[in-house]
Amino acid sequence: MTETTRPTTAIDFRYLSEQDMIAAGVTDMATCVDAMQETFVLLHRGDYRMAGPNADSHGAMITFPDESEFETMPANTADRRFMAMPAYLGGSFGTSGMKWYGSNIANREKGLPRSILMFMLNDTDTGAPLALMSANLLSAYRTGAVPGVGARLLAQPDSQVVGIVGPGVMAKTSLAAFVATCPKIDTVKIKGRGRKSLDTFTSWVADQFPQITVVEVDTLEEAVRDSDIVTFCTSGEAGDPSTYPTLTRDWIKPGAFLSMPAGCNIDETLQGPDVRKVVDNTRLxxxxxxxxxxxxxxxxxxxxxxxxxxxxxxxxxxxxxxDLGAVAAGDVVGRRSDDEIVLMSVGGMPVEDVAWGTVVYRNAVERGIGTSLNLWESPVLA
Known part of the structure; x- marks a missing residue:
């Protein structure tokens, strides 16, 4: 069958491996921050859909019981879950998609990431697949880019010192976004628990941002005190908020911007209305x-x-x-004064995966990257 006689019902889609994703620009943080800012404006205007009764759910999750009568059912260990995160995003994107992943903290003992992610991008009209993508980097960069949007809109533009708790993947991508939006950053204070993760983070900073000095600190207070931008990127068990990493006002520099994409708590000194409280999407x-x-x-x-x-x-x-989207759209003032402390929560949403996945997919098509796979020439059960 020649190309000219191929049935119009034929559907091909593009498979993008992790290396394909890199070649298509998934690690371009500056562009990712721009895409996330556009996404938040669309969120504010309502041009999106997610799952759940209010169309704003994070997704649907499978967890496992502490004890099961079935011998082959996995045990409920830390971070063991499967999750589906579907969304539609309008504007210049106009696409739909779903991130799907399995997670188990024990993966690290096997040399694997805690979570292994894939993303399917679809044509919104027909539902046909456009691309199946390796999504660990997609997810990591869109997650880091959201704090970058916050820093662009809410941090002091001359910020120089970043305090980070938890030197993992979120710390790296958040720092990359902070540097993309606050180019005067020259110092990072980092608190970690293990020598290996600290050394890995320090080596990564030296390679990516040789202009930045890394200072290791021993306590939360040291990471927060005198920092212009602060982020907690730790992992831990939910249940008792008194055990979460907790912020107190005495530590925080006037005018600081605090971005929290991981578990965190605040004491009563930070609960008053003089501390600006921002979320990525209240409805989430x-x-x-x-x-x-x-x-x-x-x-x-x-x-x-x-x-x-x-x-x-x-x-x-x-x-x-x-909402961050209201600030991005210019409908709400973000920072009300130079000395105001701004505290932003980052929950993560599948519309962000759709946005960045769409940009990377279009790059891949333009650059001829990836492997074309055929779904069918003509469906058997049409």
Missing amino acids: YEAWAEEAGYPSHNVIPIIGCKFLDMIHDGAMDRDELI
Whole structure:
């Protein structure tokens, strides 16, 4: 069958390996930050859909019981889960997709990432697949880029010192985004738990950003104190918020921007209305609160869930919470003064995967990257 006589029902899609994704620009952080900022404007305008009753759910997750009557069913160990995260995003993207992954912290003993991710991008009209992508880098870079949008809009533009707790993947991509948006950064203070992760982080910074000095610190306070930008990128068990890494106001420099994409808590000194509280999408946290019940911060350790619990308790007014998208769209002022402390929660959303996946896919098509796979020439059961 020649190309000219090929049936119009034929569907091909593109497979992109991790190396293909790199060649197509998945690690281009500056462009990723721009894509995420456009995404947040679309979120603010409502030009998107996610799962759940309010169309703002993080996704659907399979977990395992602590004990099972079935011999082959996995045990409920740390970070063992499967998750599907579907979304549609409008604007210049106009695509739909789903990130799917399995996760198990024991993977590290096998030399594998904790989570192994794939992403399927689809044509929104027909539902046909456009691309199947390796998604560990896709997810990591879009996750880091969101703090970069926050830094662009909410941090002091002359920020120089970044304090990081947890020298893992999120720390690396968050720092890359901070540097892309605050180019005067020259110092990173890092607190970690293991020598290997600290050495890996330090070597990565030296390779990627040789202009930056890395200073190892021993405590949360040292990481936070005198830093212009602060981020906690640790992993840990949910359940008791008193065990989460906790911020206190005495540590925080006036005017600091704090981006929290991982478990975190705040004491009463930071709960007042003079501390600006920002979330990536209020409706995401409302969906979590509906799914997890009250108090949601005990189930999901992201600080935005603490904000929702505070509103539930009457400790915070609903209008004190602002969306990053409203700031990105110019409809709400972000920072109200040079000395204001700004605390931003980053929960992560599948619309971000759709946005960055679409950009990378279009790059791959333009550059001829990836492997073309045939779904069918003509469907058998049409």
